[in-house]
Amino acid sequence: MSVPVLSAQNIGKSYGSGTNRFNALKGVSLEIRAGESVAIVGKSGSGKSTLMHLLALLDDPDTGTLLVEGTDARTLKGTEVNRLRNQDFGFVFQQFFLTANATVLDNVVLPLKIAGVPPRERKARGMAALEQLELADKAKNKAITLSGGQKQRAVIARALVNNPKVIFADEPTGNLDTATGAVVEDILFALNKDKGITLIIVTHDIELAARCDRQIFIRDGREDTTESGAPRKRHAGAHAGAHA
Template sequence: MTPSDSSVSPVLRSATRTITTEPARPIISARDLRKSYGKGQNRFEALKGVSFDIREGESVAIIGKSGSGKSTLMHVLALLDAPDTGDLELEGVDTRTLRGAKLNRTRNKTFGFVFQQFFLTGSNSVLENVVLPMKIAGIGRAERKRRGIAALEQLELADKARNKAVNLSGGQKQRAVIARALVNNPRIIFADEPTGNLDTNTGAVVEDILFTLNREHGITLIVVTHDEDLAARCDRRIHIRDGRIVDDSAEELAA
Protein backbone atom coordinates (compact mmCIF):
# COMPACT_ATOMS: atom_id res chain seq x y z
CA MET A 1 0.00 0.00 0.00
CA THR A 2 1.95 2.99 -1.27
CA PRO A 3 -0.10 6.19 -1.66
CA SER A 4 0.53 8.44 -4.64
CA ASP A 5 1.24 12.11 -4.16
CA SER A 6 -2.27 13.01 -5.28
CA SER A 7 -3.81 10.73 -2.66
CA VAL A 8 -1.76 11.99 0.28
CA SER A 9 -4.07 13.21 3.01
CA PRO A 10 -3.74 16.64 4.63
CA VAL A 11 -2.34 14.89 7.70
CA LEU A 12 0.51 13.29 5.78
CA ARG A 13 1.03 16.23 3.43
CA SER A 14 1.69 18.52 6.40
CA ALA A 15 4.10 15.90 7.78
CA THR A 16 6.17 15.77 4.58
CA ARG A 17 9.72 17.05 5.13
CA THR A 18 11.78 19.04 2.66
CA ILE A 19 14.63 16.87 1.40
CA THR A 20 18.04 18.57 1.30
CA THR A 21 21.54 17.42 0.41
CA GLU A 22 22.91 18.43 3.80
CA PRO A 23 23.63 15.65 6.32
CA ALA A 24 20.62 15.05 8.56
CA ARG A 25 21.13 16.26 12.11
CA PRO A 26 20.67 13.92 15.08
CA ILE A 27 17.10 14.03 16.27
CA ILE A 28 17.99 11.76 19.20
CA SER A 29 21.39 11.57 20.92
CA ALA A 30 22.00 8.97 23.62
CA ARG A 31 25.18 8.88 25.70
CA ASP A 32 26.01 6.17 28.25
CA LEU A 33 22.37 5.40 29.11
CA ARG A 34 21.99 3.11 32.10
CA LYS A 35 18.80 1.72 33.61
CA SER A 36 18.28 -0.77 36.44
CA TYR A 37 15.24 -2.26 38.13
CA GLY A 38 14.94 -3.65 41.64
CA LYS A 39 17.36 -3.47 44.54
CA GLY A 40 19.98 -5.61 46.21
CA GLN A 41 20.14 -9.19 44.97
CA ASN A 42 17.06 -8.55 42.84
CA ARG A 43 18.67 -5.66 40.98
CA PHE A 44 18.62 -6.11 37.21
CA GLU A 45 20.67 -3.95 34.86
CA ALA A 46 18.51 -3.50 31.75
CA LEU A 47 20.81 -0.95 30.05
CA LYS A 48 24.56 -0.90 30.64
CA GLY A 49 25.95 2.21 28.98
CA VAL A 50 24.22 2.63 25.62
CA SER A 51 25.38 5.38 23.23
CA PHE A 52 24.33 6.28 19.67
CA ASP A 53 22.70 8.99 17.53
CA ILE A 54 19.58 8.68 15.40
CA ARG A 55 19.32 11.17 12.55
CA GLU A 56 16.11 12.69 11.31
CA GLY A 57 14.50 10.59 8.60
CA GLU A 58 16.32 7.36 9.44
CA SER A 59 14.57 4.03 9.79
CA VAL A 60 16.22 2.15 12.64
CA ALA A 61 15.58 -1.35 13.93
CA ILE A 62 16.48 -2.12 17.53
CA ILE A 63 16.86 -5.88 17.64
CA GLY A 64 17.61 -8.44 20.30
CA LYS A 65 16.22 -11.44 22.12
CA SER A 66 13.64 -11.24 24.89
CA GLY A 67 15.28 -9.68 27.95
CA SER A 68 18.05 -8.05 25.94
CA GLY A 69 16.99 -4.52 26.97
CA LYS A 70 15.51 -3.44 23.63
CA SER A 71 12.06 -2.58 25.02
CA THR A 72 13.61 -0.71 27.96
CA LEU A 73 15.69 1.27 25.48
CA MET A 74 12.62 2.16 23.44
CA HIS A 75 10.75 3.35 26.55
CA VAL A 76 13.70 5.55 27.52
CA LEU A 77 14.06 7.00 24.00
CA ALA A 78 10.31 7.69 23.86
CA LEU A 79 10.41 9.49 27.24
CA LEU A 80 8.07 6.90 28.75
CA ASP A 81 10.77 6.10 31.30
CA ALA A 82 13.89 7.93 32.49
CA PRO A 83 17.42 6.51 32.57
CA ASP A 84 19.17 6.23 35.92
CA THR A 85 22.25 7.91 34.47
CA GLY A 86 23.47 9.13 31.11
CA ASP A 87 22.46 11.89 28.72
CA LEU A 88 19.52 11.85 26.31
CA GLU A 89 18.90 14.77 23.96
CA LEU A 90 15.90 15.34 21.70
CA GLU A 91 16.80 17.79 18.91
CA GLY A 92 19.60 19.13 21.09
CA VAL A 93 17.42 19.58 24.18
CA ASP A 94 18.45 17.78 27.37
CA THR A 95 15.39 15.66 28.15
CA ARG A 96 16.05 16.02 31.89
CA THR A 97 14.70 19.57 31.51
CA LEU A 98 11.35 18.20 30.31
CA ARG A 99 9.05 17.66 33.26
CA GLY A 100 5.34 17.57 34.00
CA ALA A 101 3.12 19.25 31.42
CA LYS A 102 6.12 20.18 29.26
CA LEU A 103 7.19 16.54 29.05
CA ASN A 104 3.65 15.42 28.19
CA ARG A 105 3.33 18.06 25.46
CA THR A 106 6.68 17.15 23.94
CA ARG A 107 5.86 13.45 23.93
CA ASN A 108 2.37 14.01 22.50
CA LYS A 109 3.54 16.40 19.78
CA THR A 110 6.79 14.72 18.74
CA PHE A 111 6.07 10.99 18.93
CA GLY A 112 3.58 8.57 17.47
CA PHE A 113 3.28 5.06 18.90
CA VAL A 114 2.40 1.78 17.18
CA PHE A 115 2.31 -1.18 19.55
CA GLN A 116 1.72 -4.88 19.03
CA GLN A 117 -1.13 -4.87 21.58
CA PHE A 118 -3.04 -2.08 19.73
CA PHE A 119 -4.29 -0.38 22.97
CA LEU A 120 -7.61 0.58 21.41
CA THR A 121 -10.71 1.11 23.55
CA GLY A 122 -13.03 -1.50 22.07
CA SER A 123 -16.27 0.17 23.19
CA ASN A 124 -15.35 3.47 21.50
CA SER A 125 -15.63 4.16 17.79
CA VAL A 126 -12.60 3.94 15.54
CA LEU A 127 -12.65 7.73 15.10
CA GLU A 128 -12.82 8.31 18.86
CA ASN A 129 -9.73 6.13 19.28
CA VAL A 130 -7.84 7.86 16.48
CA VAL A 131 -8.44 11.42 17.71
CA LEU A 132 -7.42 10.71 21.32
CA PRO A 133 -3.91 12.28 21.04
CA MET A 134 -5.48 15.49 19.71
CA LYS A 135 -8.02 15.51 22.53
CA ILE A 136 -5.15 15.22 25.03
CA ALA A 137 -3.41 18.09 23.21
CA GLY A 138 -6.50 20.30 23.60
CA ILE A 139 -7.34 20.54 19.89
CA GLY A 140 -10.94 21.53 19.15
CA ARG A 141 -13.58 18.96 18.23
CA ALA A 142 -14.06 20.07 14.62
CA GLU A 143 -10.34 20.00 13.89
CA ARG A 144 -9.99 16.64 15.64
CA LYS A 145 -12.68 15.17 13.42
CA ARG A 146 -11.22 16.68 10.24
CA ARG A 147 -7.72 15.36 10.89
CA GLY A 148 -8.97 12.03 12.20
CA ILE A 149 -11.05 11.37 9.09
CA ALA A 150 -8.13 12.46 6.87
CA ALA A 151 -5.83 9.93 8.54
CA LEU A 152 -8.44 7.17 8.26
CA GLU A 153 -8.98 7.98 4.58
CA GLN A 154 -5.26 7.67 3.93
CA LEU A 155 -5.25 4.26 5.59
CA GLU A 156 -8.45 3.16 3.81
CA LEU A 157 -10.46 3.00 7.03
CA ALA A 158 -12.79 6.00 6.65
CA ASP A 159 -15.76 3.66 6.16
CA LYS A 160 -15.04 2.19 9.62
CA ALA A 161 -14.91 5.54 11.44
CA ARG A 162 -18.21 4.98 13.28
CA ASN A 163 -17.64 1.29 13.95
CA LYS A 164 -16.70 0.08 17.40
CA ALA A 165 -13.00 -0.70 17.54
CA VAL A 166 -13.73 -4.15 18.97
CA ASN A 167 -15.31 -5.14 15.65
CA LEU A 168 -12.20 -4.52 13.54
CA SER A 169 -9.93 -7.26 12.22
CA GLY A 170 -6.34 -7.41 13.42
CA GLY A 171 -5.04 -5.63 10.34
CA GLN A 172 -7.72 -2.95 10.59
CA LYS A 173 -6.88 -2.40 14.26
CA GLN A 174 -3.21 -1.90 13.43
CA ARG A 175 -4.08 0.56 10.65
CA ALA A 176 -6.28 2.43 13.13
CA VAL A 177 -3.31 2.55 15.52
CA ILE A 178 -1.13 3.99 12.75
CA ALA A 179 -3.81 6.60 12.00
CA ARG A 180 -3.82 7.52 15.68
CA ALA A 181 -0.02 7.81 15.60
CA LEU A 182 -0.23 10.23 12.66
CA VAL A 183 -2.89 12.74 13.68
CA ASN A 184 -0.49 15.01 15.58
CA ASN A 185 2.01 14.99 12.69
CA PRO A 186 4.80 13.28 14.66
CA ARG A 187 8.49 13.67 13.91
CA ILE A 188 9.19 10.14 15.16
CA ILE A 189 7.15 6.94 15.12
CA PHE A 190 8.05 4.23 17.62
CA ALA A 191 6.80 0.80 16.53
CA ASP A 192 7.11 -2.05 19.04
CA GLU A 193 6.68 -5.41 17.27
CA PRO A 194 4.08 -3.77 14.98
CA THR A 195 3.34 -6.96 13.04
CA GLY A 196 3.59 -9.42 15.92
CA ASN A 197 -0.16 -10.12 16.11
CA LEU A 198 -0.76 -10.17 12.34
CA ASP A 199 -0.66 -12.83 9.66
CA THR A 200 2.09 -12.63 7.05
CA ASN A 201 0.11 -10.84 4.33
CA THR A 202 -1.48 -8.31 6.67
CA GLY A 203 1.85 -7.73 8.38
CA ALA A 204 3.44 -6.95 5.02
CA VAL A 205 0.77 -4.31 4.33
CA VAL A 206 1.38 -2.69 7.73
CA GLU A 207 5.14 -2.70 7.12
CA ASP A 208 4.65 -1.03 3.73
CA ILE A 209 2.58 1.72 5.37
CA LEU A 210 5.24 2.41 7.99
CA PHE A 211 8.10 2.53 5.48
CA THR A 212 6.08 4.75 3.15
CA LEU A 213 5.66 7.22 6.01
CA ASN A 214 9.40 7.08 6.63
CA ARG A 215 10.71 7.28 3.08
CA GLU A 216 8.13 9.52 1.42
CA HIS A 217 7.24 11.79 4.32
CA GLY A 218 10.49 11.97 6.29
CA ILE A 219 9.11 10.61 9.57
CA THR A 220 11.87 8.99 11.60
CA LEU A 221 10.95 5.34 12.22
CA ILE A 222 12.28 3.39 15.20
CA VAL A 223 11.20 -0.25 15.20
CA VAL A 224 11.76 -2.62 18.11
CA THR A 225 11.61 -6.19 16.85
CA HIS A 226 13.06 -9.68 16.88
CA ASP A 227 11.86 -10.18 13.29
CA GLU A 228 14.99 -10.25 11.12
CA ASP A 229 13.02 -9.70 7.89
CA LEU A 230 11.39 -6.56 9.26
CA ALA A 231 14.72 -5.32 10.62
CA ALA A 232 16.36 -5.87 7.23
CA ARG A 233 14.02 -3.31 5.65
CA CYS A 234 15.41 -0.56 7.89
CA ASP A 235 18.29 1.71 6.95
CA ARG A 236 20.11 0.67 10.09
CA ARG A 237 20.06 -2.09 12.68
CA ILE A 238 21.17 -1.69 16.29
CA HIS A 239 21.65 -5.08 17.96
CA ILE A 240 21.40 -5.08 21.74
CA ARG A 241 22.38 -7.98 24.00
CA ASP A 242 22.36 -8.06 27.80
CA GLY A 243 21.85 -4.30 27.94
CA ARG A 244 24.73 -3.40 25.61
CA ILE A 245 24.98 -2.57 21.92
CA VAL A 246 26.93 -5.38 20.27
CA ASP A 247 26.47 -4.27 16.66
CA ASP A 248 25.41 -1.12 14.82
CA SER A 249 25.10 -1.50 11.05
CA ALA A 250 25.54 2.25 10.54
CA GLU A 251 29.10 1.98 11.83
CA GLU A 252 29.82 -0.78 9.29
CA LEU A 253 28.33 1.27 6.45
CA ALA A 254 30.36 4.33 7.44
CA ALA A 255 33.61 2.38 7.64
Protein backbone atom coordinates in the same frame (compact mmCIF):
# COMPACT_ATOMS: atom_id res chain seq x y z
CA MET B 1 25.69 18.33 10.15
CA SER B 2 22.25 18.72 11.74
CA VAL B 3 21.64 17.91 15.38
CA PRO B 4 20.35 14.33 15.88
CA VAL B 5 16.67 13.95 16.72
CA LEU B 6 17.71 11.66 19.58
CA SER B 7 21.11 11.05 21.10
CA ALA B 8 21.79 8.58 23.91
CA GLN B 9 25.12 8.84 25.68
CA ASN B 10 26.03 5.85 27.85
CA ILE B 11 22.49 5.43 29.19
CA GLY B 12 21.72 2.75 31.75
CA LYS B 13 18.54 1.51 33.40
CA SER B 14 17.98 -0.88 36.30
CA TYR B 15 14.89 -2.28 37.99
CA GLY B 16 14.49 -3.62 41.51
CA SER B 17 17.10 -3.47 44.26
CA GLY B 18 19.50 -5.64 46.16
CA THR B 19 19.55 -9.26 45.05
CA ASN B 20 16.50 -8.57 42.87
CA ARG B 21 18.23 -5.80 40.94
CA PHE B 22 18.12 -6.28 37.17
CA ASN B 23 20.32 -4.17 34.90
CA ALA B 24 18.18 -3.82 31.77
CA LEU B 25 20.57 -1.43 30.00
CA LYS B 26 24.29 -1.17 30.74
CA GLY B 27 25.56 1.91 28.95
CA VAL B 28 24.15 2.27 25.44
CA SER B 29 25.15 5.12 23.13
CA LEU B 30 23.49 5.94 19.81
CA GLU B 31 22.35 8.76 17.56
CA ILE B 32 19.22 8.87 15.41
CA ARG B 33 18.87 11.53 12.73
CA ALA B 34 15.76 13.03 11.16
CA GLY B 35 14.26 10.91 8.40
CA GLU B 36 16.13 7.72 9.25
CA SER B 37 14.56 4.31 9.64
CA VAL B 38 16.34 2.47 12.44
CA ALA B 39 15.74 -1.01 13.83
CA ILE B 40 16.59 -1.82 17.44
CA VAL B 41 17.07 -5.58 17.30
CA GLY B 42 17.40 -8.16 20.04
CA LYS B 43 15.95 -11.23 21.66
CA SER B 44 13.32 -11.09 24.38
CA GLY B 45 14.90 -9.66 27.52
CA SER B 46 17.81 -8.04 25.67
CA GLY B 47 16.82 -4.52 26.74
CA LYS B 48 15.55 -3.32 23.37
CA SER B 49 12.08 -2.30 24.60
CA THR B 50 13.60 -0.60 27.62
CA LEU B 51 15.80 1.39 25.25
CA MET B 52 12.78 2.44 23.18
CA HIS B 53 10.89 3.53 26.29
CA LEU B 54 13.83 5.72 27.31
CA LEU B 55 14.20 7.24 23.82
CA ALA B 56 10.46 7.97 23.75
CA LEU B 57 10.59 9.69 27.17
CA LEU B 58 8.22 7.10 28.62
CA ASP B 59 10.82 6.36 31.30
CA ASP B 60 13.99 8.01 32.61
CA PRO B 61 17.50 6.54 32.45
CA ASP B 62 19.32 5.98 35.74
CA THR B 63 22.68 6.90 34.26
CA GLY B 64 23.96 8.64 31.14
CA THR B 65 22.43 11.42 29.10
CA LEU B 66 19.57 11.53 26.62
CA LEU B 67 19.39 14.50 24.26
CA VAL B 68 16.23 15.42 22.32
CA GLU B 69 17.24 17.62 19.37
CA GLY B 70 20.29 18.65 21.37
CA THR B 71 18.46 19.37 24.64
CA ASP B 72 19.18 17.31 27.74
CA ALA B 73 15.90 15.51 28.52
CA ARG B 74 16.54 16.04 32.24
CA THR B 75 16.12 19.80 31.77
CA LEU B 76 12.69 19.48 30.13
CA LYS B 77 9.67 20.45 32.21
CA GLY B 78 6.84 17.97 32.59
CA THR B 79 4.60 19.98 30.27
CA GLU B 80 7.25 19.88 27.53
CA VAL B 81 7.78 16.14 27.93
CA ASN B 82 4.02 15.62 27.64
CA ARG B 83 3.93 17.81 24.53
CA LEU B 84 6.72 15.84 22.90
CA ARG B 85 5.04 12.51 23.64
CA ASN B 86 1.67 13.78 22.47
CA GLN B 87 2.65 15.81 19.40
CA ASP B 88 6.18 15.04 18.19
CA PHE B 89 6.12 11.31 18.90
CA GLY B 90 3.70 8.68 17.58
CA PHE B 91 3.45 5.16 19.00
CA VAL B 92 2.58 1.81 17.42
CA PHE B 93 2.70 -1.13 19.80
CA GLN B 94 2.27 -4.88 19.40
CA GLN B 95 -0.73 -4.62 21.73
CA PHE B 96 -3.21 -2.31 20.03
CA PHE B 97 -4.36 -0.39 23.15
CA LEU B 98 -7.64 0.56 21.52
CA THR B 99 -10.75 1.21 23.61
CA ALA B 100 -12.88 -1.71 22.45
CA ASN B 101 -16.34 -0.12 22.70
CA ALA B 102 -15.35 3.34 21.48
CA THR B 103 -15.61 4.14 17.79
CA VAL B 104 -12.57 3.89 15.56
CA LEU B 105 -12.64 7.68 15.07
CA ASP B 106 -12.79 8.32 18.83
CA ASN B 107 -9.76 6.07 19.30
CA VAL B 108 -7.82 7.83 16.55
CA VAL B 109 -8.48 11.38 17.78
CA LEU B 110 -7.56 10.67 21.42
CA PRO B 111 -4.14 12.44 21.15
CA LEU B 112 -5.92 15.50 19.73
CA LYS B 113 -8.43 15.47 22.58
CA ILE B 114 -5.56 15.32 25.08
CA ALA B 115 -3.92 18.24 23.26
CA GLY B 116 -7.11 20.32 23.56
CA VAL B 117 -7.89 20.46 19.84
CA PRO B 118 -11.53 21.59 19.24
CA PRO B 119 -14.05 18.86 18.28
CA ARG B 120 -14.60 19.94 14.67
CA GLU B 121 -10.86 20.04 13.94
CA ARG B 122 -10.38 16.73 15.77
CA LYS B 123 -12.93 15.06 13.54
CA ALA B 124 -11.46 16.54 10.34
CA ARG B 125 -7.92 15.50 11.21
CA GLY B 126 -9.03 12.08 12.44
CA MET B 127 -10.96 11.39 9.26
CA ALA B 128 -7.98 12.53 7.17
CA ALA B 129 -5.74 10.05 9.01
CA LEU B 130 -8.29 7.24 8.57
CA GLU B 131 -8.61 8.10 4.88
CA GLN B 132 -4.85 7.82 4.52
CA LEU B 133 -4.96 4.35 6.09
CA GLU B 134 -8.01 3.33 4.02
CA LEU B 135 -10.20 3.02 7.12
CA ALA B 136 -12.56 5.98 6.67
CA ASP B 137 -15.50 3.60 6.10
CA LYS B 138 -14.89 2.12 9.58
CA ALA B 139 -14.86 5.46 11.42
CA LYS B 140 -18.20 4.89 13.19
CA ASN B 141 -17.60 1.20 13.91
CA LYS B 142 -16.59 0.11 17.39
CA ALA B 143 -12.92 -0.83 17.57
CA ILE B 144 -13.82 -4.32 18.80
CA THR B 145 -15.33 -5.13 15.38
CA LEU B 146 -12.07 -4.62 13.46
CA SER B 147 -9.75 -7.36 12.25
CA GLY B 148 -6.18 -7.49 13.54
CA GLY B 149 -4.83 -5.72 10.47
CA GLN B 150 -7.52 -3.05 10.67
CA LYS B 151 -6.78 -2.50 14.36
CA GLN B 152 -3.09 -1.98 13.61
CA ARG B 153 -3.92 0.47 10.81
CA ALA B 154 -6.19 2.33 13.25
CA VAL B 155 -3.25 2.48 15.68
CA ILE B 156 -1.04 3.91 12.91
CA ALA B 157 -3.75 6.48 12.12
CA ARG B 158 -3.76 7.48 15.80
CA ALA B 159 0.03 7.76 15.71
CA LEU B 160 -0.20 10.02 12.65
CA VAL B 161 -3.03 12.31 13.69
CA ASN B 162 -0.69 14.87 15.29
CA ASN B 163 1.77 14.84 12.36
CA PRO B 164 4.63 13.44 14.46
CA LYS B 165 8.32 13.81 13.71
CA VAL B 166 9.11 10.33 15.05
CA ILE B 167 7.14 7.06 15.09
CA PHE B 168 8.17 4.42 17.63
CA ALA B 169 6.97 0.95 16.62
CA ASP B 170 7.46 -1.85 19.16
CA GLU B 171 7.00 -5.24 17.44
CA PRO B 172 4.34 -3.66 15.18
CA THR B 173 3.61 -6.90 13.32
CA GLY B 174 3.93 -9.28 16.28
CA ASN B 175 0.20 -10.01 16.52
CA LEU B 176 -0.45 -10.20 12.76
CA ASP B 177 -0.26 -12.97 10.19
CA THR B 178 2.55 -12.76 7.63
CA ALA B 179 0.52 -11.17 4.80
CA THR B 180 -1.15 -8.57 7.03
CA GLY B 181 2.16 -7.85 8.75
CA ALA B 182 3.78 -7.15 5.37
CA VAL B 183 1.05 -4.59 4.59
CA VAL B 184 1.61 -2.83 7.94
CA GLU B 185 5.37 -2.79 7.29
CA ASP B 186 4.81 -1.23 3.86
CA ILE B 187 2.64 1.50 5.39
CA LEU B 188 5.27 2.37 8.01
CA PHE B 189 8.13 2.49 5.50
CA ALA B 190 6.04 4.56 3.07
CA LEU B 191 5.44 7.11 5.85
CA ASN B 192 9.18 7.20 6.46
CA LYS B 193 10.04 7.58 2.78
CA ASP B 194 7.22 9.84 1.58
CA LYS B 195 6.68 12.05 4.64
CA GLY B 196 10.17 11.99 6.13
CA ILE B 197 8.93 10.68 9.47
CA THR B 198 11.77 9.19 11.51
CA LEU B 199 10.96 5.53 12.11
CA ILE B 200 12.30 3.59 15.08
CA ILE B 201 11.28 -0.07 15.09
CA VAL B 202 11.93 -2.45 17.99
CA THR B 203 11.90 -6.03 16.77
CA HIS B 204 13.42 -9.49 16.97
CA ASP B 205 12.47 -10.03 13.31
CA ILE B 206 15.69 -9.88 11.26
CA GLU B 207 13.82 -9.56 7.95
CA LEU B 208 11.86 -6.55 9.20
CA ALA B 209 15.05 -5.03 10.64
CA ALA B 210 16.81 -5.47 7.28
CA ARG B 211 14.27 -3.13 5.65
CA CYS B 212 15.55 -0.26 7.80
CA ASP B 213 18.40 2.06 6.84
CA ARG B 214 20.32 0.93 9.92
CA GLN B 215 20.21 -1.74 12.60
CA ILE B 216 21.28 -1.44 16.24
CA PHE B 217 21.70 -4.86 17.87
CA ILE B 218 21.17 -5.13 21.63
CA ARG B 219 22.34 -8.11 23.66
CA ASP B 220 22.19 -8.35 27.47
CA GLY B 221 21.65 -4.60 27.83
CA ARG B 222 24.54 -3.52 25.61
CA GLU B 223 24.99 -2.72 21.94
CA ASP B 224 26.29 -5.82 20.17
CA THR B 225 28.71 -4.65 17.47
CA THR B 226 29.67 -8.20 16.50
CA GLU B 227 26.31 -8.82 14.81
CA SER B 228 25.72 -5.58 12.98
CA GLY B 229 28.29 -5.69 10.17
CA ALA B 230 27.79 -3.36 7.24
CA PRO B 231 24.58 -1.30 7.15
CA ARG B 232 21.80 -2.88 5.12
CA LYS B 233 19.53 -0.77 3.02
CA ARG B 234 15.77 -0.82 2.82
CA HIS B 235 14.24 -3.14 0.19
CA ALA B 236 12.71 -1.36 -2.77
CA GLY B 237 9.02 -1.30 -3.38
CA ALA B 238 7.58 -0.35 0.01
CA HIS B 239 4.19 1.17 -0.56
CA ALA B 240 1.07 2.18 1.33
CA GLY B 241 -1.47 1.29 -1.31
CA ALA B 242 -2.28 -2.20 -0.11
CA HIS B 243 -4.60 -2.78 2.79
CA ALA B 244 -5.33 -5.55 5.25
